[in-house]
Amino acid sequence: MSTLRIKSLQNTVIQAGGEAYNGLAPVNLELTTGECVCLSGASGCGKTLLLRAIADLDLSQGQVFLHERAREDYSGPDWRKRVAYLAAESAWWDERIRAHFPGRRIRYMEELGMDLTLLSRPFKSLSQGERQRLALLRTLNRQPEVLLLDEPTASLDPDSTQRVENIIQRFRSERGVTVLWVSHDPKQIKRVSDRHYQIKDGEIKLASSTKPKAKTKKKSVSTKRRARKFTVEKEVSV
Amino acid sequence: MNLINLTPVDLIIAALLILALAYLSQRMSLGMSNTIIVAAIRTTVQLLLIGWVLKILFSHVHLAWVALMALVMLLAAGREVMVRQQRRFSGWWGFGLGAGSMFISSFVITVLALMVITSSEPIPWYEPQYAVPLLGMLLGNTMNGVALGLDRLKEGAWQQRDMIEARLSLGENGAQAMGPIRRDSMRVGMIPIINAMAAAGIVSLPGMMTGQILAGSPPLEAVKYQILIMFLIGAGTGFGTICAVHFGAHRLFDGRDRLRLDRLYARQPKSLFSYIAKLTQRRTANN
Numbered sequence: 001m002s003t004l005r006i007k008s009l010q011n012t013v014i015q016a017g018g019e020a021y022n023g024l025a026p027v028n029l030e031l032t033t034g035e036c037v038c039l040s041g042a043s044g045c046g047k048t049l050l051l052r053a054i055a056d057l058d059l060s061q062g063q064v065f066l067h068e069r070a071r072e073d074y075s076g077p078d079w080r081k082r083v084a085y086l087a088a089e090s091a092w093w094d095e096r097i098r099a100h101f102p103g104r105r106i107r108y109m110e111e112l113g114m115d116l117t118l119l120s121r122p123f124k125s126l127s128q129g130e131r132q133r134l135a136l137l138r139t140l141n142r143q144p145e146v147l148l149l150d151e152p153t154a155s156l157d158p159d160s161t162q163r164v165e166n167i168i169q170r171f172r173s174e175r176g177v178t179v180l181w182v183s184h185d186p187k188q189i190k191r192v193s194d195r196h197y198q199i200k201d202g203e204i205k206l207a208s209s210t211k212p213k214a215k216t217k218k219k220s221v222s223t224k225r226r227a228r229k230f231t232v233e234k235e236v237s238v
Numbered sequence: 239m240n241l242i243n244l245t246p247v248d249l250i251i252a253a254l255l256i257l258a259l260a261y262l263s264q265r266m267s268l269g270m271s272n273t274i275i276v277a278a279i280r281t282t283v284q285l286l287l288i289g290w291v292l293k294i295l296f297s298h299v300h301l302a303w304v305a306l307m308a309l310v311m312l313l314a315a316g317r318e319v320m321v322r323q324q325r326r327f328s329g330w331w332g333f334g335l336g337a338g339s340m341f342i343s344s345f346v347i348t349v350l351a352l353m354v355i356t357s358s359e360p361i362p363w364y365e366p367q368y369a370v371p372l373l374g375m376l377l378g379n380t381m382n383g384v385a386l387g388l389d390r391l392k393e394g395a396w397q398q399r400d401m402i403e404a405r406l407s408l409g410e411n412g413a414q415a416m417g418p419i420r421r422d423s424m425r426v427g428m429i430p431i432i433n434a435m436a437a438a439g440i441v442s443l444p445g446m447m448t449g450q451i452l453a454g455s456p457p458l459e460a461v462k463y464q465i466l467i468m469f470l471i472g473a474g475t476g477f478g479t480i481c482a483v484h485f486g487a488h489r490l491f492d493g494r495d496r497l498r499l500d501r502l503y504a505r506q507p508k509s510l511f512s513y514i515a516k517l518t519q520r521r522t523a524n525n
C-alpha cells in the first residue's frame with residue numbers, strides 16, 4: 001500500500017522575467033506506509049527543491065497522492081500539515097520558543113535529549129544543534145503523516161544524531177509515518193533507510209535497497225536475481 | 239488684516255537662498271546641487287501650473303472637470319507610490335494596489351466630508367474651491383502611508399521568507415504566516431500621521447493652518463479647519479494603509495497558500511539623471 005505516490009513531479013521555477021525552467025527531471029517515486037527512503041546527491045543537485053515541490057511550497061508540475069488522494073483535494077495548509085517538510089535551517093518567528101508549539105503539552109522532548117528549561121531560555125542562547133532538534137520537535141508535535149527531512153542531523157553530535165534516528169524509527173513503527181530523508185552520511189543512510197536514491201545529472205536513481213518489495217519478499221529462494229532485475233527496472237522507470 | 243500680495247521680487251529673493259544652498263553643496267561636493275536646482279524648478283513649474291489649472295477650474299464649476307482633476311491626481315499619486323517601492327508587484331498590481339487603496343479611502347472620505355461641509359451652503363458638493371484642496375491633502379498623506387506600509391510589507395516578506403515558509407511547512411495558512419509582518423507594516427504606515435496629530439500645534443504648526451492665517455483668516459477659523467483636516471487625513475491614511483497592506487499580503491500568496499515572491503521584482507536604479515546621462519552618452523557616441 002503506498003502512502004505517498006509521486007508522479008512525474010517537476011519544479012517550475014518562475015523568474016522575474018516570467019520565464020519558467022525546471023530544476024530536476026520529472027520524478028516518479030512511491031513510498032509505502034512506514035517506509036524510509038533516503039536521498040543523496042551533490043549540493044545543488046535539487047534534493048531540497050524536490051522536497052519543497054512535494055510539500056507544495058514551490059510551484060510544480062506533475063502529481064502527488066497521499067493515500068491515493070490527489071494533492072489538489074487537500075487545501076495547501078492541510079497538505080503541508082500532513083506532508084511536513086523540515087528545512088535544513090530552522091527559522092523562528094517568536095523570541096519565546098514555547099510560542100512555536102501548539103497545545104499544552106510538548107511531547108518527545110526527553111527522547112531528543114532536551115528538557116523543559118530549554119523552552120524558557122532566550123532564543124539567542126540556543127546552539128545550532130538545539131535549534132535543529134527543536135525544529136524537528138516542532139514538526140513532530142503536529143503529528144504529520146509523512147516527513148520530508150532535509151539533513152535533520154547536519155549539526156548534531158553522535159549522541160543527538162542517534163536520538164533523532166531513534167525517534168524517527170519510533171514514529172515509523174508506531175504510527176506508520178512515512179519518511180523521505182535527505183542525508184549525506186553513507187553510514188546514516190545505511191542505518192535508517194529501506195531504499196536509497198541518488199540524484200546525479202538531474203536524474204534520480206536507485207542506489208540500494210535493503211528491503212525488497214513486499215510482493216517479492218515471500219519468494220525468498222531464487223528471487224535474488226529477480227529482485228535485482230526488479231531493481232534495474234525500477235531504475236529505468238524512476 | 240489684508241493679504242499682502244507677493245511680488246516677483248519676493249520670490250526671487252527666496253530663490254536666491256536655494257541657489258546659495260546649491261552653491262554650498264557644490265563646494266562641499268555633496269553631489270546634490272543638480273538635484274536641488276531641478277527640485278526647485280519642478281516646484282515652481284508644477285505649482286504655477288496647478289495655480290493656473292485651479293483658476294480655470296474655479297471659474298468653470300462642473301462635476302466633470304472636478305472628476306477629471308481628481309483622476310489625474312489619483313494617477314499621479316498611484317505612480318508616486320509605485321516609484322517609492324524597493325520591490326514592486328509585477329503587472330497591474332504594481333500600480334493598481336496603491337492607486338486602488340487610495341481611491342477607496344481618500345475618495346470616499348473626501349466625498350463624505352464635502353457632503354457634510356456643503357450641506358448647509360448654497361453651493362454644489364463638488365465645489366472645486368473645497369473639493370480639490372481637500373482631496374489633494376488627503377491623497378498626499380494617504381500616499382505616504384500606503385507607500386511606507388507596502389514597502390515594509392514586501393521588504394519584510396522578502397527578508398523573512400524562511401520564517402514565513404517555516405510556518406507554512408507547519409500547516410499554517412498565508413495570513414497566519416504573514417501575521418507579524420502585516421501588523422508591522424500597517425503600524426509603520428500609520429505612525430507618521432499619528433505622530434503628526436500628537437505633535438500638531440505644540441511642535442509644529444500644520445502647513446494648511448499656517449497658510450490660512452497668512453492669508454488673513456481668523457486663527458480660530460483656521461484651527462477648526464485644521465482639526466477637520468487632521469481627522470480626515472488620519473482616517474484616510476489609516477484606512478488606505480490597512481487596505482493596501484491587507485490586499486498586498488494577500489497577493490503574496492496563491493490559492494494553495496504558497497509564498498509567491500516571484501510576483502515581486504526589484505527596482506532597477508532609474509532616475510532622471512541616469513536617463514539624461516544615457517541620452518548625452520548616446521549623442522556623443524553618435525557624433
